[in-house]
Amino acid sequence: xxxxxxxxxxxxxEDLRNQISTGRxxxxxxLPSEAQLAARYKVSTPTLRNALALLQGEGLIEKIHGSxxxxxxxxxxxxxxxxxxxxxxxxxxxGVLSVSVSTTNLRAQGPLATLLKVAPRSPLTEFxxxxxxxxxxxxxxxxxxxxxxxxxxxPDPPSCSVVTATLxxxxxxxxxxxxxxxxxxxxxxxxxxxxxxxxxAILVITRVATDVIGRVVEAAILVLPGDRSDALFxxxxxxxxxNSNK
Amino acid sequence: xxxxxxxxxxxxxEDLRNQISTGRxxxxxxLPSEAQLAARYKVSTPTLRNALALLQGEGLIEKIHGSxxxxxxxxxxxxxxxxxxxxxxxxxxxGVLSVSVSTTNLRAQGPLATLLKVAPRSPLTEFxxxxxxxxxxxxxxxxxxxxxxxxxxxPDPPSCSVVTATLxxxxxxxxxxxxxxxxxxxxxxxxxxxxxxxxxAILVITRVATDVIGRVVEAAILVLPGDRSDALFxxxxxxxxxNSNK
DNA sequence: GAGTGGTCTAGACCACGAG
DNA sequence: TCGTGGTCTAGACCACTCA
Numbered sequence: 001x002x003x004x005x006x007x008x009x010x011x012x013x014e015d016l017r018n019q020i021s022t023g024r025x026x027x028x029x030x031l032p033s034e035a036q037l038a039a040r041y042k043v044s045t046p047t048l049r050n051a052l053a054l055l056q057g058e059g060l061i062e063k064i065h066g067s068x069x070x071x072x073x074x075x076x077x078x079x080x081x082x083x084x085x086x087x088x089x090x091x092x093x094x095g096v097l098s099v100s101v102s103t104t105n106l107r108a109q110g111p112l113a114t115l116l117k118v119a120p121r122s123p124l125t126e127f128x129x130x131x132x133x134x135x136x137x138x139x140x141x142x143x144x145x146x147x148x149x150x151x152x153x154x155p156d157p158p159s160c161s162v163v164t165a166t167l168x169x170x171x172x173x174x175x176x177x178x179x180x181x182x183x184x185x186x187x188x189x190x191x192x193x194x195x196x197x198x199x200x201a202i203l204v205i206t207r208v209a210t211d212v213i214g215r216v217v218e219a220a221i222l223v224l225p226g227d228r229s230d231a232l233f234x235x236x237x238x239x240x241x242x243n244s245n246k
Numbered sequence: 247x248x249x250x251x252x253x254x255x256x257x258x259x260e261d262l263r264n265q266i267s268t269g270r271x272x273x274x275x276x277l278p279s280e281a282q283l284a285a286r287y288k289v290s291t292p293t294l295r296n297a298l299a300l301l302q303g304e305g306l307i308e309k310i311h312g313s314x315x316x317x318x319x320x321x322x323x324x325x326x327x328x329x330x331x332x333x334x335x336x337x338x339x340x341g342v343l344s345v346s347v348s349t350t351n352l353r354a355q356g357p358l359a360t361l362l363k364v365a366p367r368s369p370l371t372e373f374x375x376x377x378x379x380x381x382x383x384x385x386x387x388x389x390x391x392x393x394x395x396x397x398x399x400x401p402d403p404p405s406c407s408v409v410t411a412t413l414x415x416x417x418x419x420x421x422x423x424x425x426x427x428x429x430x431x432x433x434x435x436x437x438x439x440x441x442x443x444x445x446x447a448i449l450v451i452t453r454v455a456t457d458v459i460g461r462v463v464e465a466a467i468l469v470l471p472g473d474r475s476d477a478l479f480x481x482x483x484x485x486x487x488x489n490s491n492k
Numbered sequence: 493g494a495g496t497g498g499t500c501t502a503g504a505c506c507a508c509g510a511g
Numbered sequence: 512t513c514g515t516g517g518t519c520t521a522g523a524c525c526a527c528t529c530a
Contacts, residue, residue: 199445290503
């Protein structure tokens with residue numbers, strides 16, 4: 001409560017936020033150049049850039065080097081459905097999502113070997129999914145399976161649904177799916193691939209599927225931008241056994 | 247791969263990271279002043295501050311205005327157990343967590359009313375939990391229940407376990423627990439309460455518990471710093487019905 | 493090549509914390 | 512009061528995009 005409006009950049013960010021939400025600045029539109037904005041608000045360029053960084057962290061604008069600052073399209077919110085849904089995928093409310101998949105063969109090492117509970121240098125297959133909502137990237141998923149559970153032939157170009165179905169057919173019945181979620185800032189690489197600011201928080205979901213004999217048959221790492229996605233877990237309780245929890 | 251080492255501040259941050267991980271800088275210790283560090287690395291103060299901001303975003307250091315930059319204590323990782331566990335609480339691996347609770351009566355409004363599916367201005371009781379790991383705050387939880395499901399008398403000082411048990415006893419059997427998770431940067435208020443950087447991502451869990459007649463009996467908003475907490479959901483599958491997924 | 497954002501400098505002044 | 516971090520200035524130079 002010491003300072004309601006401590007700094008210049010918050011005031012500028014607030015003004016721009018209002019202009020965006022009231023529609024005076026329309027989506028997709030380019031903002032005036034940083035030099036022009038700095039002149040208009042009578043601040044130095046670093047201060048104006050700090051103001052833009054706030055909006056960037058909220059996912060309201062997108063900076064494109066050499067080209068300008070743009071109002072982002074209103075975000076199609078994506079909900080990751082977890083818990084029980086073995087074939088967990090993202091759900092888009094209305095828009096059409098296109099997914100591109102690429103495949104790589106590699107060998108387990110370090111944390112990846114630990115995650116899959118295999119020996120280092122075990123052969124794995126990686127499926128890299130990049131999900132687009134229109135023209136903007138929307139989520140990044142890396143799926144790892146032991147090589148012997150991966151299909152021998154991969155369609156070219158691979159399609160997400162086909163790959164997923166093929167994987168499921170090769171797989172023994174699942175016993176447990178574990179999903180670990182945390183929040184962090186993206187690495188520069190992740191930010192570049194997803195075209196988001198390095199200061200926009202991301203949701204990272206690490207999903208590990210285990211079969212009945214305890215073998216890890218799939219590990220997936222999902223990276224979801226925090227401004228346009230969340231994860232939902234619903235747990236139903238049987239009415240009569242609801243009180244059996246110790 | 248376009249830029250292996252794009253900027254000065256990353257080099258400085260990397261150097262400080264190494265000094266921290268190799269123990270040349272010990273936990274709790276104060277770093278030299280920013281002016282001294284700037285002189286040592288031969289950079290301007292804003293550049294040095296940018297380097298520190300990177301470490302701050304990783305939760306490695308804590309800035310205390312007027313006092314200095316300090317190496318943070320190695321984080322006791324907290325895991326939020328979700329999904330099925332009705333009385334979801336945080337688990338600390340070893341350290342002892344102390345929780346302070348305060349109670350407020352208020353009336354539903356806006357998003358809160360929507361969350362609890364009650365009419366605006368319905369009476370609610372808020373329980374504000376602040377969880378400490380030693381001296382540093384660790385998580386912030388706001389729990390809202392309709393007033394008629396809240397205990398008439400609140401012990402003073404309220405204890406977390408007693409409050410939780412009392413709430414459970416007043417409550418009809420639960421039918422469903424829904425947990426929605428997302429990632430964002432903290433508000434200035436949240437950052438201040440949790441004593442974290444405004445550039446450290448947080449995990450926000452919104453948990454809504456519904457009873458058998460569809461009434462929302464509790465809504466909780468948990469704020470967990472991303473560097474020291476994650477959420478875990480485990481789903482077991484019955485072996486025989488594992489293939490029923492079309 | 494013109495215009496854009498990305499990074500950095502060398503200082504100034506203010507606000508906070510502790511003695 | 513003094514040293515600390517917090518904010519800001521007015522420029523400089525580089526890297527990228529697009530015509």
